Amino acid sequence: MMTFFRSCFQETDFKEWKLVVQEISRFLKADTAFMNIRPLRYSLVLDLHPDSLPRVATRRSLKLRDAILSSYHHNEVKFSELTVDTFRMLQCLEWEPSGSFYQSSSAKIGQNGGSGSSRINHAQDIADPTLPLNSRKAVLYRPSVTHFLAVLGTICEELAPDGVILIYLSASGRVGHTISPPSGAGTSINTTENTVRNFQSHAMYLDAVTISPFSSSSNIPNPSSRQSKLDCLHFGTRGNGGLNSIYPTDLIPFTRRPLFIVIDSDSSEAFKAISGAEKGEPAAIILSPSCSIPLTTADSSRHHSGSLLTMFLSTPLQAFCLLIGLSGPDVEMDTYNKAEKLLSSSLNAWGLTLATSDMLDPVWAQILGDPFLRRLLLRFLFCRAVLTLFAPSSGKKEFHPECMPSLPTSLQPNASACQTVVLQMANIFGATKKFIFSEGIVLPAHSDVEMASSS
Incomplete structure (x- = not known):
């Protein structure tokens, strides 16, 4: 393919097209192993119909009307300005047109994501008039803080009375480049030109090391350190005066509207x-772990696979498999389908538990009627339980995701309901020894899954 491009285009064009092909290849490789198993989008074939969701006793019920999605990490998988993390979140907030994607298959998952001679009928992959409209979404790549705030402000201004805004932000909080203080700081400068230049340089330096008012003095970055940590998210190059840095305080003014963060x-x-x-409006907040668990499968690093929390929120079973060291070619389709059915039924049971709980905070109760936000919340519960019970991260809070406000104790990671589901999932893949369970947690007697050889 590269030879073809070189013969058809000039050297400059060839380099640009080569970059495009490389980005597409990396992007496809990130999800190819598990492709064509289950759509990322909300499917009425596989997910609960909105009319079948459990009723929640709440004074109001909110719907996802708008979403703002932004992701930036150094050397992350992306195509043009669409990163793999943003793509996954974007897809899992969309309706799946009826019958367009999901097809059953009993063959083993191959390198191309599936086998069989059947082909997808792309004529069916069109807007389905029987489905509600998709929510509006703004996808921002490396936005400046002014751009981000302008978009968010516009969305808040236009939000429907029964609407909630989802804000998804994925970026590093670490400073990757040294910021040196101006060499002339604190010295006497005689010329006006040098005085102005030095003042501007000093102001940029102060901006670059300014921290959130919520942070402690121990978090103030040391200019001599190349990996200092700030209490913000960096969506661009370092040392630019914080123009691409988003702080918690930047979001607080917009909490006059319901937010799912x-x-x-x-x-x-x-x-x-x-x-x-x-x-004015208490926010529903989901937070990733502050430390990432190293994955053991090939090409499963942060740069190759995307964020683990985002993967759990969009493709939870795929994330579970990668966590225990399995990739697509290692999994039999029958095994995968069995795990998929177990996970689906378990999450639905957890959803019913939340809907009927007297201890559920109103912040969560008011969004449980929305199929997309409900699914994200239930997948978060699964992610939290798995990472809490996973042996390498057990007892280490920095590896566990969190949510605010808190959820009922009946669905805390160490609760019997959560441990039993994780045990069943691990048992299907023969990975029970990779987790640490409380004494007395056993497989249900009615389980039709034979105990696999643990690894």
Whole structure:
């Protein structure tokens, strides 16, 4: 293919097309192993119909009307300005047109994501008039803070009375480049030109090391350190005066509207400061772990596979498999389907538990009637239970995701309901020894899954 492009285009065009092909190849490789198993979008064939969702006793029921999605990590998988994390979140907030994607198959998952001679009928992959309209979405790549705030402000201004806004932000909180203080700081400069230049340089330096008012003095970055940590998210190059940095305080003014916030970052803990500081509407917040668990499968690093929390929220079973060291070619389709059915029924049971709980916070109760937000919340519960019970991260809170406000104790990671589901899932793949369960947690007697050889 490269030879063809070189013969057809000039050298400059060839380099640009080569980059495009490389980006497409990396993007497809990130999900190819599990492709064509289950659509990322909400499917009425596989997911609960909105009319069948359990009723929740709440004074109001909100619907997802708008979403703002932004992801930026150094050397991450992307195509043009669409990153793999943003793509996954974008897809899982869409309706799946009836009959267009999902097809049953009993063959083993191959390198191309599936086998069999049947082909997808693309004529069916069109807007389905029987489905509600999809929510509006703004996808921002490396936005400046002014651009981000302008878009968010416009969305808030136009939000329907029964609407809620989803804010998904995935970026690093670490500073990757040294910011040196101006060499002339603190010295006497005689010329006006040098004085102005030095003042501007000094101002940029101060902006670059300014921290959120919610952070402690121990988090102030050391200019000599190349990996200092700030209480914000970086969506661009470092040392630009914070023009691409988003702080928790930047979001607080917009809490006059209902927000569902997902922060996927090593500095996610800083965004706890939003809870309790809202200006009118308590926010629903999901926070990623501050530390990432190294994955053992080939090409499963952060750069190759995307964020683990985002993967759990969009493709939870795929994330579970990668966590225990399995990739697509290692999984039999029958085994995968069995695990998929178990996970689906378990999440539906957890959803019913939440809907009928007297301890459910109104912030969560008011969004449980929305199929997309409900699914994200239930998948978060699964992610939290798995990472809490996973042996390498057991007892280490920095590896566990969090949510605010808290959810009922009956669905905490160490609750019997959660441990039993994780045990059943691990048992299907023969990975029970990779998790640490409480004494007395056993497989249900009615389970039709034979105990696999644990690894």
